[in-house]
Amino acid sequence: MVKNNVGKIVFSSTAATYGEPENIPILETDRTCPTNPYGETKLAMEKMFKWTAEAHGLRYVSLRYFNACGADESSIIGEAHNPESHLIPLILQVPNGKRETISIYGTDYDTPDGTCIRDYIHVTDLAQAHILAVQYLNNGGKSDIFNLGNGVGYSVREVIETARKVTGHPIPATETSRRAGDPARLVASSEKAKSVLGWKPVHDSLEEIIASAWNWHKNHPNGYDE
Numbered sequence: 548m549v550k551n552n553v554g555k556i557v558f559s560s561t562a563a564t565y566g567e568p569e570n571i572p573i574l575e576t577d578r579t580c581p582t583n584p585y586g587e588t589k590l591a592m593e594k595m596f597k598w599t600a601e602a603h604g605l606r607y608v609s610l611r612y613f614n615a616c617g618a619d620e621s622s623i624i625g626e627a628h629n630p631e632s633h634l635i636p637l638i639l640q641v642p643n644g645k646r647e648t649i650s651i652y653g654t655d656y657d658t659p660d661g662t663c664i665r666d667y668i669h670v671t672d673l674a675q676a677h678i679l680a681v682q683y684l685n686n687g688g689k690s691d692i693f694n695l696g697n698g699v700g701y702s703v704r705e706v707i708e709t710a711r712k713v714t715g716h717p718i719p720a721t722e723t724s725r726r727a728g729d730p731a732r733l734v735a736s737s738e739k740a741k742s743v744l745g746w747k748p749v750h751d752s753l754e755e756i757i758a759s760a761w762n763w764h765k766n767h768p769n770g771y772d773e
Contacts, residue, residue: 696735
């Protein structure tokens with residue numbers, strides 16, 4: 548970027564930069580102490596931007612996504628990973644006939660139902676935040692970091708139950724042991740993005756998010772390999 552005089556960047560970061568949070572909801576000023584390599588590498592990129600800004604005048608916006616999910620309303624663009632690792636697509640593989648049960652990793656967390664709580668944010672809302680971040684930088688905004696979430700946490704059990712409601716499928720669940728590096732709760736404060744960028748999530752209902760994902764997955768049972 549420095550070599551080619553590219554002076555601005557909007558970066559997809561993650562809530563995993565915080566690790567096990569000290570406060571809920573999480574503020575951008577809270578301690579960053581990742582508990583997995585994914586969060587550590589994203590935080591390393593944020594630090595690289597900071598020092599490149601100091602040395603070369605780079606201006607950046609780092610957008611710390613919470614759990615990105617859902618699909619475009621056109622049903623043309625959806626979420627597909629190989630191997631799949633995200634909760635909502637994995638749940639939807641059950642009614643799609645791709646797996647028999649969904650696994651719940653850990654039921655003894657310090658949460659109301661014992662399963663991890665996450666803040667789910669629709670991809671269309673994330674896309675809008677990127678547009679606003681580009682406009683912010685183009686209008687002379689200073690380098691900054693913003694959380695992107697709905698500010699509401701849902702447990703793994705709640706997500707599975709909502710998926711049952713949306714799909715009309717029983718979606719059997721299997722309880723298993725925790726995965727290393729999974730914090731109990733990750734819920735965002737996005738007040739900074741709202742006040743500075745003028746961002747506001749629109750698709751903030753978990754049922755709407757899962758319905759949009761299901762609309763894509765049931766029409767693309769093999770992802771994009773069709």
